[in-house]
Amino acid sequence: MPHLTDDPAYTDLIERALARLDLGAKARLLAGQDLWSLPALPEIGLASLVMSDGPVGVRGSGWTPDDPALTLPSPTALAASWDPELARRAGRILAQEAHRKGVHVLLAPTINLHRSPLGGRHFEAYSEDPLLTARIGTGYVTGVQESGVAATLKHFVANDAETERFTVDNHVDERTLRELYLAPFEEIIAAANPWLTMSAYNAVNGSTMTEHRPLQVGVLRDEWGYDGVVVSDWLAARDTIRAIDGGLDVAMPGPHTVFGPALAAAVREGKVAEKTVDTAVRRILLLAARLGLLADAAPAVPDALRPAPVDGTACAREIATRSFVLLRNERQLLPLDPSRLGSPRALDPAGIGGIALIGHAARHARILGGGSATVFPRSVVSPLDGLRAALPEGTPLTWVRGADLSDGLSPASDGFTLRAVLRDASGTVLGEQPLPDGRIRWMAETLPGGADFDALETVELVGTFVPRTGGPHEFGTRGLGTFRLTVDGATVYDGVHRPTDADPLAAITGPPVPRGAVDLTAGEPVEVSLLASDPKTTYGSLRGVTFGLAHREPIGEDDQLIEEAVAAALAADTAIVVVATTETVESEGFDRAGLRLPGRQDELVARVAAANSRTVVVVNAGAPVEMPWRDDVAAILLTWFPGEQGGAALADVLLGDAEPCGRLPTTWPATLDETPVHQVTPHGGVLRYEEEGFIGYRAWQRHSSAPAYPFGFGLGYTDWQHEHIEADDARTVRVQLRNTGARPGRTVVQLYVGPADPATASGPPRPDRWLAGFAPVAADPGQTTDVEIALPERAFQVWDTASGAWTMIPGRYTVHAAHDAVTPTLSTELHITG
Numbered sequence: 001m002p003h004l005t006d007d008p009a010y011t012d013l014i015e016r017a018l019a020r021l022d023l024g025a026k027a028r029l030l031a032g033q034d035l036w037s038l039p040a041l042p043e044i045g046l047a048s049l050v051m052s053d054g055p056v057g058v059r060g061s062g063w064t065p066d067d068p069a070l071t072l073p074s075p076t077a078l079a080a081s082w083d084p085e086l087a088r089r090a091g092r093i094l095a096q097e098a099h100r101k102g103v104h105v106l107l108a109p110t111i112n113l114h115r116s117p118l119g120g121r122h123f124e125a126y127s128e129d130p131l132l133t134a135r136i137g138t139g140y141v142t143g144v145q146e147s148g149v150a151a152t153l154k155h156f157v158a159n160d161a162e163t164e165r166f167t168v169d170n171h172v173d174e175r176t177l178r179e180l181y182l183a184p185f186e187e188i189i190a191a192a193n194p195w196l197t198m199s200a201y202n203a204v205n206g207s208t209m210t211e212h213r214p215l216q217v218g219v220l221r222d223e224w225g226y227d228g229v230v231v232s233d234w235l236a237a238r239d240t241i242r243a244i245d246g247g248l249d250v251a252m253p254g255p256h257t258v259f260g261p262a263l264a265a266a267v268r269e270g271k272v273a274e275k276t277v278d279t280a281v282r283r284i285l286l287l288a289a290r291l292g293l294l295a296d297a298a299p300a301v302p303d304a305l306r307p308a309p310v311d312g313t314a315c316a317r318e319i320a321t322r323s324f325v326l327l328r329n330e331r332q333l334l335p336l337d338p339s340r341l342g343s344p345r346a347l348d349p350a351g352i353g354g355i356a357l358i359g360h361a362a363r364h365a366r367i368l369g370g371g372s373a374t375v376f377p378r379s380v381v382s383p384l385d386g387l388r389a390a391l392p393e394g395t396p397l398t399w400v401r402g403a404d405l406s407d408g409l410s411p412a413s414d415g416f417t418l419r420a421v422l423r424d425a426s427g428t429v430l431g432e433q434p435l436p437d438g439r440i441r442w443m444a445e446t447l448p449g450g451a452d453f454d455a456l457e458t459v460e461l462v463g464t465f466v467p468r469t470g471g472p473h474e475f476g477t478r479g480l481g482t483f484r485l486t487v488d489g490a491t492v493y494d495g496v497h498r499p500t501d502a503d504p505l506a507a508i509t510g511p512p513v514p515r516g517a518v519d520l521t522a523g524e525p526v527e528v529s530l531l532a533s534d535p536k537t538t539y540g541s542l543r544g545v546t547f548g549l550a551h552r553e554p555i556g557e558d559d560q561l562i563e564e565a566v567a568a569a570l571a572a573d574t575a576i577v578v579v580a581t582t583e584t585v586e587s588e589g590f591d592r593a594g595l596r597l598p599g600r601q602d603e604l605v606a607r608v609a610a611a612n613s614r615t616v617v618v619v620n621a622g623a624p625v626e627m628p629w630r631d632d633v634a635a636i637l638l639t640w641f642p643g644e645q646g647g648a649a650l651a652d653v654l655l656g657d658a659e660p661c662g663r664l665p666t667t668w669p670a671t672l673d674e675t676p677v678h679q680v681t682p683h684g685g686v687l688r689y690e691e692e693g694f695i696g697y698r699a700w701q702r703h704s705s706a707p708a709y710p711f712g713f714g715l716g717y718t719d720w721q722h723e724h725i726e727a728d729d730a731r732t733v734r735v736q737l738r739n740t741g742a743r744p745g746r747t748v749v750q751l752y753v754g755p756a757d758p759a760t761a762s763g764p765p766r767p768d769r770w771l772a773g774f775a776p777v778a779a780d781p782g783q784t785t786d787v788e789i790a791l792p793e794r795a796f797q798v799w800d801t802a803s804g805a806w807t808m809i810p811g812r813y814t815v816h817a818a819h820d821a822v823t824p825t826l827s828t829e830l831h832i833t834g
Helices: 008-019 023-029 075-080 084-101 130-145 174-181 183-192 213-223 240-245 261-268 274-291 312-323 383-390 557-571 601-611 646-654 696-700
Strands: 049-053 105-107 150-156 169-171 196-199 229-232 325-329 355-358 397-400 416-423 429-435 439-443 458-465 471-479 481-487 490-497 513-520 526-532 536-539 542-552 574-580 615-620 635-638 686-688 720-727 732-739 745-755 770-779 784-790 797-800 805-808 811-818 824-832
Touching: 008 274, 023 261, 023 274, 049 274, 075 084, 075 130, 075 312, 084 105, 084 130, 084 312, 130 150, 130 174, 130 183, 130 770, 150 183, 150 213, 150 274, 174 183, 174 797, 229 274, 240 261, 240 274, 261 274, 312 646, 355 383, 355 557, 383 397, 383 574, 383 646, 397 557, 416 542, 458 542, 471 481, 471 490, 471 526, 481 513, 481 542, 490 513, 526 542, 557 574, 557 601, 574 601, 601 615, 615 646, 635 646, 720 745, 720 811, 720 824, 732 745, 732 770, 732 811, 745 784, 770 784
Parallel strands: 049 105, 105 150, 150 196, 169 686, 196 229, 355 397, 355 574, 574 615, 615 635
Antiparallel strands: 325 635, 416 429, 416 458, 439 542, 458 526, 471 513, 471 542, 481 490, 481 526, 536 542, 720 732, 732 784, 745 770, 745 811, 797 805, 811 824
């Protein structure tokens, strides 16, 4: 049934406002007035509505370090907590940030599924499982909207990979679409009613999503009763008539879209019914009323009812610690004993003891993934910073780089001091800005110094570079345009780079292009300049400046760095190696080519582990990576992209002030070749979901190989025993469990259901068992606790394509309490009637 508010004041107010608008005003309201906002209409007392990207922070209308944002851990990290209430707190924090920045709509959460581990944007989505995705997403949306900010479900629907994302046609059978890909959208809409949904770039079964009437109107509106706004992904709307008739309400960004004047003209020409436009306008006015942006409309959440302000920094740290997944902990190496770290190793009298902290990412933390979700944190606590602050005074702590993080070029950062200089055609300086690294990402409205975009003629990225080592340093460029790159007075590149690509974000998210090498001397500063003589990028309504300088250390340097790491590991009591992906591996705009860590990081880990049996590996990645050394190291801690407080959280966990109580929200394969579903490349423009409903742990059940770590897996610093399970006719399951360890701790009770006898079960093919409920639990040492989990009716239903409805599959079902998807502990039976 519809979610439209029961308050008749909204309905009457909306109808009165609508009646005062002419066709031109109504059509303008359905199109962005710029990159991030909808127009104000003073004639009806409507204020401009401002949107901003999420999901880990609220960027605001700019894309510069001048407008910093609190940066939370990645969505995969949040889902690893398996705690909807923690997700709700995250939503509240981001709403608090939105209010601070004057933002009304947060363009998050992303609830697409991890169909293949190669998905380049998986760090921005929650899980491979629709139920876990739905529950975390419900918590997030609830937290955002109970704080008076609108949340946006995205990307509707089956937007599960980045390759050819603007044009790909994903062929998904109806049952799979319903049971997997639509399922989290349906549950979150029913439970939390997000005020917006974003329509995806891709097509589904022949129709691009912004024009997909059967899904956007037939399912979303008519079947689910959704009353929120459907907004296009940026530049996704391509046809005026098909988009408005297909259920799209807002085409972004502006000012030039398929709506606005084009929509008004289509109505005047009789190609679109004005009542169709009126319906979309009503939804915008309802959104504005809910937000308090329409005159005489009380906001859905008055200021007095918003949750009390919270310490965002402290919560970012807590979310990070709660998300970390302990994959291995031989001989209970973790948590580390600080009292042991102060003395040299017994086997090496010349050793310094303490900790050898190894890895580029240990000092230069990767806290978030690449692409439109990027925000600029106020400050970042690296693993090195966090450990230095947390270790007792005098504890030896040595950092060594260990190996180049990448096989290719990375944004110029280490050793570079850079600034950007903007000039007009006469050479007059329009503005300047210091740069934290070699990346420039400005929108036309937010150029440094208030520079006029139309007057802008050149941008020079200029400064000095002090090489750490001597030898041939490779330099490159990123972005589109005409570039002249000089290093130490020598011209490395002078030319035009304008490849054709259907993806307008390729200039931002695509990999750097090598341009040449220059022999440099260690410690001797050199001047560096990258001049873009036509720096402006325009694609539809997008206008900005996006290019950058990239760099790579001499290739042979890795041998020396690895030897330094081995020497440090030999001398230390404990070696901690931080390995990571880069933004050329995990980012919006492209999918991953493989799951191996970039550069020689695998070799680095293997060499360090051979030198020190007390080696801890910290994996700083947003999605699965191969770990060929996983059985050779003492401990493995997965930290995802941990946000700005990641280093402080890591110190808390390593030293035992907090427990790593996360559980995997997605299966980690041993190798890509063993993964049952990994195809993301379309053929002839079509990507067929031939695996049907068997993705993630469902697919592994039918697979000949076992994953490295299953869905739901995670260790901790204490032990748990499931002692009793029972279920009643109301599908409520009670599990009794006990903390049998010596520390307080948290765990997640996971419930999986499946036919008691799969061989004789009726109905269409299903997995052996699937996630049907879960609950996070905390207990003190020796404490017994009980948890009740209600199993949803949908857990026992399938989509019947013949009747076009959900159908209960009666019979006997086994309910498994489990530590993860492959390790059940207790079971009971339920008899489900049709």
